[in-house]
Amino acid sequence: MNSRHRWNLTATSNVVACQGGEDTMMEPRPIPKPEAGELLVKLRCVGFCGTDLFKLTNNLAKPGMVLGHEIVGEVVALGKNVKQFVKGDRVVVPHHAPCGSCHLCLNGNETMCETFRDNLMEPGGFADHVLIRNRATALATHKVPNGVSDAAAVFMEPAACVLRSVNRSNLRPDGTAAIMGGGSMGLLHLLVIKATCPDARVVLIDPISSRCVLAAELGADKTAAPGPNALAATTAMTDGYGVDAVFDTVGGARLLEAGLALSRKGGAVVLFAHAPNGQRADFDLNDLFRFERRIIGTYSGALSEQEAVFTLIASGRLNPTPLVSHTMPLDDFALGYSLAKSCQALKILFTPSRAASS
Ligand SMILES: [Zn+2]
Ligand SMILES: [Zn+2]
Structure with missing residues (x-):
């Protein structure tokens, strides 16, 4: 598929786009179409992370960028050759996956791998629809078992x-x-x-x-x-x-x-x-x-830690849900940001925009 076909121009959904500095704005963007090996998920919830806060407060979020990387979503479209998921699956997705074969990966420093830096979510997690790149789909996406809430599963990455x-x-x-x-x-x-x-x-x-x-x-x-x-x-x-x-x-x-x-x-x-x-x-x-x-x-988490944490959460031995202090739609992103910045919140979860939920 060439890039002309990459976007479904008839359909848009909301994203929270950085505007430079601390400013953000919700805006409609075309919904990406999954290519071979990729997944398109509809957001269920996304965690607001200290890294997002750091980027916004330190002027590191370039205009147009969509932050957010701790997401639970529902599979709504699959690229060719994706056999392990079906539409309707609830999945939790990390945004980084190492190559597994470079000098750093082979020496236990997977989170330092050059390939690990690639962001495998398009456009980012603060969006009603998120495209999951093929390496993340193949290596790091987990189906959330029944009985595990979105609010628990979203903690897999952190x-x-x-x-x-x-x-x-x-x-x-x-x-x-x-x-x-x-x-x-x-x-x-x-x-x-x-x-x-x-x-x-x-x-x-x-x-x-x-x-x-x-x-x-x-x-x-x-x-x-x-x-x-x-x-x-x-x-x-x-x-x-x-x-x-x-x-x-x-x-x-x-x-x-x-x-x-x-x-x-x-x-x-x-x-x-x-x-x-x-x-x-x-x-x-x-x-x-x-x-x-x-x-x-210590920086980020490798695939082995994601696996181990997923098992801990799925078994109930780790229940991080008491840390969720606020849940609000993406429309209220600026409010969530100010609560986090002023230390009035613990974990904030954003749910889809009001337009997507109605
Ligand atoms: Zn995070
Ligand atoms: Zn590597």
């Missing part, structure tokens, strides 16, 4: 990122951890740790007391405000050693320094969040040399 973070920390099943930040990714760390390391003890650190209350309800062994309270909590929990692993879900140099102070000798600080662009860190290098501390970056 929870895979979190599982990679936990795996990279080498946290033991009965280890100790501190999570810095009680937003949706901090709380998701708590849930993933409790699902995969059931005997681990976890301190969640956040300045907002309502988030600490929710963290305690979700299984945190202790909660604390940042600063001396956090240090006292981790010290008390570990007989003075400090925790095995610290997860920074906030980002930035001050958080890294705080994380190093909470970690034990030989422990790890995992950096899970964006720092402000270009920020440099300043800490005592001997914390690393003399005390064998490790600072570990």
Whole structure:
């Protein structure tokens, strides 16, 4: 099929298009047609991710771009040779898939693979209809079992990122951890740790007391405000050693320094969040040399983590739905953005535009 036939010009549906800076606007676009190996899905829900927030607040979203990548949709059209799905299937789709054969993939760094960077969703997730490219269709799309809600399934991508973070920390099943930040990714760390390391003890650190209350309800062994309270909590929990692993879900140099102070000798600080662009860190290098501390970056989730998380969610061992604080149609995207930016929301899910739902 040549590009002339790529678009179904008679049919349009709504997308939330970036306008430069923080601005977005809902606008109609032609609905793409799936080519061989591709899927067209009708949106059921899409998660608003910290990466979307970062791109909008840091002027990284170019005009016309459609963000969003955590989607659950219903299959409405199939390209040739797609045998594993049928129309009407409810599917969850990640937007990246590694090549599986390059030097980076073969050394366990699939999320660094050049091919992994390709966005496999057209135009993006904040859209009533989303085209799924063939590699994502073949490798990474999962049919959602009956009994698993859209709101649970939509966490496959973010929870895979979190599982990679936990795996990279080498946290033991009965280890100790501190999570810095009680937003949706901090709380998701708590849930993933409790699902995969059931005997681990976890301190969640956040300045907002309502988030600490929710963290305690979700299984945190202790909660604390940042600063001396956090240090006292981790010290008390570990007989003075400090925790095995610290997860920074906030980002930035001050958080890294705080994380190093909470970690034990030989422990790890995992950096899970964006720092402000270009920020440099300043800490005592001997914390690393003399005390064998490790600072570990973690980025996105690989296919193996997506598989593992999908199994955890499908089995009910991981239920992230308490993290959904708001559900609203794509029409209200600007409201959702401002709630996320001002830390008044945990996970926001967008549903199809009002026009598509009516
Ligand atoms: Zn995401
Ligand atoms: Zn690769």
